Amino acid sequence: MPEKPLNECPRELRPLFTKGSEASQRENYEYAIDLFCQVLAREPGLIDVRRALRKAQAGKSAAGGSGFFKKVLSSAGSSPQMAKAQFALRSNPAEALALAEQVLGSDANNAMAHRVVVEAATTLAMPQTAVMSLEILTHLSPKDKNVAIQFSRLLADTGDARRAEGLLAAFANSHPNDQEVSQALKDVSAKRTMSEGGYGALASGEGSYRDILHNEKEAVSLEQEKRVQKTEDVTGRLIEEYEARIKAEPKNLKLYRDLAELYTQKKQFDKALSYYAQIKASEMGGDASLDQAIAQTTVRKLDHHIEQLNPNADDHAEEVARLSAEKMAFQIGECQKRVEKFPTDLGIRFEMGQLYFQSGKIGEAIKEFQRSRDNPHRRIASMNLLAQCFAKRKMFDLAAENLQEAIKEKQVFDDEKKDLVYQLGVVLENMGKKPEAIEQFKLIYKLDASYRDVEARVDAFYAGQ
Structure with missing residues (x-):
């Protein structure tokens, strides 16, 4: 069963892969896994789909946590499936592979399932599939x-x-x-x-x-191509090579994407966007990551224009303000399109709220953060920004309530929690509750005196006693 690239995926299966990729990007891993498995049930050799499946499985496991009891329950639930998979290895390795993937859909780090994948893939002459599981086994x-x-x-x-x-x-x-x-x-x-x-x-x-x-x-x-930092001469030579290859391989969409990325590195953004546009017009144009790449390139183009402005020009400040407003308008418009396309995607709602917040549209931002806090991956950040929105409107009691709830839910005292505690201190200070405010700053000071202006605030408090 030979492995094959995505461009050999049957036309009728491509919408499933596209929807799965979009779901994975939105962190809807359960749905993504289901869609990728549907594709692989028909075409097990599509290696790019299996890579996407493995990524979604890892995302789901990471989002679900890795506590001891969760692992025990997962292992217990997967035992019947693993028994079937090991039995199927002898007579039907393709079935064993599919059964092992079902187990990995619930537990991405199940070593027994990965061993079945390796054995089944080796029997089916699918070396890249075996390599993926062996790599995970080496980490485990x-x-x-x-x-x-x-x-x-x-x-x-x-x-x-x-x-x-x-x-x-x-x-x-x-x-x-x-x-x-x-x-x-x-x-x-x-x-x-x-x-x-x-x-x-x-x-x-x-x-x-x-x-x-x-x-x-x-x-x-090839070695130069894989370097993270490509010098200008190497980048230019790779562009020349890929441009020549495209004439011989006009349907190789990876070359188009590579050229777009290389032109972006050289800050030739219009050429980069033209290659992205050609991919967009192809049968693979529905790829959600493509829209994201186009948006990021457009933002980089606008940032570059701002950097190129003459700081000594009389109209420098006006031009910076104009281009910054143009950049923000583009980001908001592009995100609004995605909100319309995926109205229930709370991750995009969070992004929309951030953009509204940055542009000063506080009322619109409040509505988005109130929705996005239902996303478990964005809940704490949404409550933090929602509190900051309330604070900007001088609704300090509502801001404090949101921050206190977020702090209660946040178990680890990391940088995110420091920010929550700091924001609560500022809010309490604005409410005239200075003793309560200083207690928040002292919590941070005990762990990280260098955080923002906490040291100055605490020193001023003790100096005034």
Whole structure:
């Protein structure tokens, strides 16, 4: 069962993938998992869909917490499914794979399910699927030698011999006398040399020394491509290469996206947006991440225009204000479209509230934050900003109530809780309750005296006694 890219997905299944991607982006992981599983039930080899599924499974598990009792209940509930999956491995590995995915939909870090995935995927000749689960298994059991060796060998087989060599080298450092690890490292190193240099083709009679030189140049190109910080000359050369490749591969949408990102790096935003527009006009134009990329590029374009303004010009302040207003108007308009498209998406409602708050539309922001606080992932932040909205309208009693409720729900005293406590202190101060206010600032001072102006506030209080 060969693995294949997303552009080979049957037309009738593409809307399911698009809806699943949008649901995942909105953190509606349950729905996303269901949609991705529907696609994979028809086309198990679609590796990009399986990657999206794995990401949604991880998101759902992270959102649901990882307490001891939750793990126990999850393990108990998945036991019958795991028994079926292990039994199916012998006669129907495709069914075993599907059953294991059901378990991972409830527990993304179920080691037994990932082992079934690896075994089923190996039998079905789906190496990239096996690699994904082996990578998770290495994180779950970093000292498991057999998993490390299997993962590294499969990485090398799927073309990532350099990473495989690095993993085994690190493992060998902590196991210097382990002959099995040492031999696996030698094998992987040899495979990397053969694959990157083109010597495998030469030995089989299918290549030439000219091919070797070409492949070495290409390997350097790929390495440069993967660097996080691309210099201007490398970026320019990659653009030239991709522009030339597009003529030969006009339907390769990944090239269009890569070019858009490269032009964005070079701050040639109009060219970047033109490539995004071509993807938007294609059959993959419904991808929610594409709309987000277009919006982010447009915002970066406006930011760049502001940066390019002459600070010594007489109209500098007016131009900054004009472009900033244009940027805010674009962000609000773009977000409003998404609110209309997904009216029940509370994550977008939160984003809409933030934009209204930043633009001074406090009444509109209040309504959005009152909705978004029902999103468990945005609840605390929504209550904080809602309180700040009330404070701006001098409704200090309502602001204090929201902050006190948020503080009660926030268990960990991290930066978010510090902000809640600080805001409550400011609100209480505005209400004339200075003793209660200073108690809030002292709570922060005991843990982090450098936070904002807490030290100055506390020092002033004690100096005045």
